[in-house]
Amino acid sequence: MPDFTVTVEARVDEAVRLRQQLKDSVPGAEKVTMTDMLMRACALALRKFPEVNTSWVEGRFQRKRDINIGLAVPPSKGLGLLVPVVHDVDHKDLIQISIESRQVIERARSGRPGEHDLSGGTFSISNLGMYGVDEFVAIINPPESAILAVGAIKDVPVIEDGRVVPGKVMRMTLTVDHRVFYGQTAAQFMAEVKRLIENPVALVVPAG
Template sequence: MPQFKQFPLPDTAEGLTEAEILTWHVRPGDAVKVNQVICEIETAKAAVELPCPWDGVVTELLAEVGQTVEVGSPIITIDLDPSGAAAPAAAPAPASAESNGKIGEETADGRIATLVGYGPKSGAAKRRPRKAAGQAPVAPVAQAPVVPPPAPAPTPAPAPVAAPRGGYVPLAKPPVRKLAKDLGVDLYALAGSGPGGVITREDVEQAVTPAPAAPAAVPAGARERRVPIKGVRRATAQAMVDSAFTAPHVTEFLTVDVTPMMELRARLKNAPEFRDVKLTPLAFAAKAVLLAARRTPDVNATWDEAAQEIVYKDYVHLGIAAATPRGLVVPKVRDADRMSLRELAVALDELATTARDGKTPPADMVGGTITITNVGVFGVDTGTPIINPGEVAILALGAIRDMPWVVGGQVVPRKVCQLALSFDHRVVDGQQGSRFLADVGALLADPGVAMTY
């Protein structure tokens, strides 16, 4: 016997309440296996592929593409025993014209059951059969007498030509006069543009060509595009509002000569252990943040409002703000403080690729401790970043530019970058925030300073 079971939308992330159906990979009638991907959903964190929990056959999809479904609501029905055959049913007896069919259903004789009777029988209408031989013939129909066609009407005489108006006769050639007559143009109303005032074909055609209409005003609504606020965009907006109006933000700025860091990057790219690694300035900035956080652990803490406690963490789950087609997401590099520069560079490259493809696992979107946003990739010098909810600090890394800089009393071109640090003033005091930002700047200006940490 068939065994139907419904699969409810699971909580794929910490605290997930709903998700949007992006794509179905199966349809009713398809056979499915355990762990086969049946659909893709978009949560407030990322796009997630849902695997099938059972073997069976899909019988019904309970949610449409684009529909937002609450966690726990069924989204698909699967028959776990599709091979079970039901007992054969007895063939129904032929129904008569007055059989008791259900209203709206077709009876055995092709009629539809209605509230009164069963309606007309289905099928095309048939011609009445011819009478068989020996039947009485049909009386012939009397024919009306033939009436000769009427004589053709006499051809009317041509209408007389209108007399000149005020003694004036328009000058135009016969073809132009015929064109004016066909188009209904009064030649007396035209001023000829030809030699001696002769009316030309162009004069006649311009008389019937309407003036170009003024362009119609386009309503404002026709030049607008509305997109529902949902998924990642809605979650990001709510998080930013909660953070901006909960944590008292303070932002400090620092301009740094990062020429030594860029020179070290150029040397390391030629080293054997870094030849297959995408070594970016972001990797150096991330390493500097991780080292500086050891001296100022306050930037790697959390304000627990419910417990009225500050939670200091002995690990760093580094968040990296990433722009994706679905909006801003902040995936995390777990235990980044335990990684070498090479390991960190590899992790950042993989994180960026996964985020752009929308394949970041939901577990990697939560639990961050401090974040970096690299606005420099957009050619931006700096900004005032908003702290990621649950954290107390975020660093903005600006674009690295060639700028004049004073070195040893001389103005020389150097690689210069601007840093911006926003921190929660409930946890991080001005002294602590300033020291952390100065440490990050010192490590980028002279990577050898790391030897002193």
């Protein structure tokens, strides 16, 4: 598979702040994670750039209407790498995404996945940030055409209005099947994900 990668660095101060506000004030939001927020951001970006939500199957393009996001999770009980899937992510709010992602991961790790828990993915996310990994390249899960690799949130000095201030940054790398779409689309998609995670109020707007 001919592939390529695109990496961006995002300021996530507002996302971290919003996540804490949700935990403190919204019932059911106590376990919302950064991965949940990224799932919502990616779902909205996939709506805007449907070329990314396309599969390569037997030499043909298959553009998917549904936005089903797989989550690469560490092996458990000798099961190997698992990619449980949350279906129709673009039609779910953050709390629904958080609840369903925990449920499908728990079922998959227990060896008792539901009928659709490990199938139907159209895009995947792999987050190794919790292990202190700054940046990495993830391998595409066929027949999907892209996967997002997410690194750790780091406290670093940043320039803001000409001043050096403390900031929180996170690096994200998109691996792309070059047969399906090209660099410009990948760059535009990543710019949209970056915009959404840096301005996360859009992530809590009710799902449509």
